[in-house]
Amino acid sequence: MTTLSHETVPGPLPDASPGNAPGDETGAAGAAGPTAPPVLSVRDVRITDHVTGREIVHGVSFDLVPGRTVGIVGESGSGKTLTCRAALGILPPHFEITGGSVEISGTDIAALTPRQWTSLRGATISAVFQDPASYLNPSLRVGPQIAEVLRVKKGLGRREARRRTVELLRAVHLRDPELVYRQYTYELSGGMLQRVLIAAAICAEPRILIADEATTALDVTVQAEILDLLADLRESAGLALVVVSHDLAVVAQLCDEVLVMRRGHVVEQGPTRTVLHHPRHEYTRLLIAEHEQYGLDTFLAPREAS
Numbered sequence: 339m340t341t342l343s344h345e346t347v348p349g350p351l352p353d354a355s356p357g358n359a360p361g362d363e364t365g366a367a368g369a370a371g372p373t374a375p376p377v378l379s380v381r382d383v384r385i386t387d388h389v390t391g392r393e394i395v396h397g398v399s400f401d402l403v404p405g406r407t408v409g410i411v412g413e414s415g416s417g418k419t420l421t422c423r424a425a426l427g428i429l430p431p432h433f434e435i436t437g438g439s440v441e442i443s444g445t446d447i448a449a450l451t452p453r454q455w456t457s458l459r460g461a462t463i464s465a466v467f468q469d470p471a472s473y474l475n476p477s478l479r480v481g482p483q484i485a486e487v488l489r490v491k492k493g494l495g496r497r498e499a500r501r502r503t504v505e506l507l508r509a510v511h512l513r514d515p516e517l518v519y520r521q522y523t524y525e526l527s528g529g530m531l532q533r534v535l536i537a538a539a540i541c542a543e544p545r546i547l548i549a550d551e552a553t554t555a556l557d558v559t560v561q562a563e564i565l566d567l568l569a570d571l572r573e574s575a576g577l578a579l580v581v582v583s584h585d586l587a588v589v590a591q592l593c594d595e596v597l598v599m600r601r602g603h604v605v606e607q608g609p610t611r612t613v614l615h616h617p618r619h620e621y622t623r624l625l626i627a628e629h630e631q632y633g634l635d636t637f638l639a640p641r642e643a644s
């Protein structure tokens with residue numbers, strides 16, 4: 339992994355993902371290149387809320403290959419999280435995929451048994467969400483919670499699981515991993531917690547990581563570090579990433595392809611640069627205009643000249 343740097347900070351003006359040469363509209367090839375078979379294939383997915391009988395997500399499609407990143411942006415309530423939860427097999431109880439399909443490493447998830455889901459989650463597809471505290475048990479030290487996942491998913495013994503957990507905590511750039519291992523969530527800052535959660539999400543070496551607003555609650559500098567970390571993991575482990583964000587700057591920094599969602603529809607989709615430089619849909623233009631006040635224009639301007 340590379341050293342994390344505050345210089346890549348973001349805020350709002352990062353460049354697209356590291357493998358992208360200027361003008362390369364196809365984006366980073368990452369570990370496997372764009373022609374590798376997709377690890378995640380979402381085809382015209384529709385999601386219905388059975389309480390209201392209404393379709394909430396009206397057809398989302400994308401393919402994700404190792405080492406690449408797909409971004410999903412859009413206003414609150416547009417269906418970004420539901421789409422991710424559908425791919426993870428964790429839709430809220432009264433929601434259901436009512437059209438299309440999701441394939442993980444070539445397997446249609448509709449055919450998976452609960453037992454198969456259990457072995458797939460964490461080991462093949464994993465996720466980091468916005469609120470770390472809600473995914474870690476506050477009454478247990480954080481290290482043993484990750485070690486437990488390693489024991490279950492990787493069959494490691496107690497001592498080896500502990501050793502590997504400390505290694506993972508170091509890999510996500512926590513300064514004193516031995517100490518963090520023994521700490522409780524309330525003892526950690528937001529940025530530290532988010533790193534712990536990333537360590538937990540990647541501990542079983544998944545091929546796909548979904549980061550749903552994973553940096554939203556963090557200040558700009560910590561957000562930059564976490565984004566760097568995700569980019570590092572993508573490069574070093576060939577992770578395929580799905581990044582959900584309301585922040586176009588985050589998407590500009592990390593994603594090869596972007597989907598713009600509004601009210602359950604994908605209104606625009608394509609290589610990140612094409613979408614950000616030449617938005618075709620009025621709503622995408624609006625999103626970009628909203629970001630310009632934070633400096634996305636300085637990201638866009640040099641590219642327009644190239």
Ligand SMILES: Nc1ncnc2c1ncn2[C@@H]1O[C@H](COP(=O)(O)OP(=O)(O)OP(=O)(O)O)[C@@H](O)[C@H]1O
Pocket residue numbers: 394412413414415416417418419420421430584
């Ligand atoms: N557990 C739930 N129960 C009831 N309605 C839900 C639930 N989860 C999502 N919804 C509804 O489904 C729609 C899509 O929600 P979703 O969480 O996918 O949006 P989102 O784009 O991720 O929004 P945000 O950016 O605020 O997270 C919204 O109208 C939301 O209110």
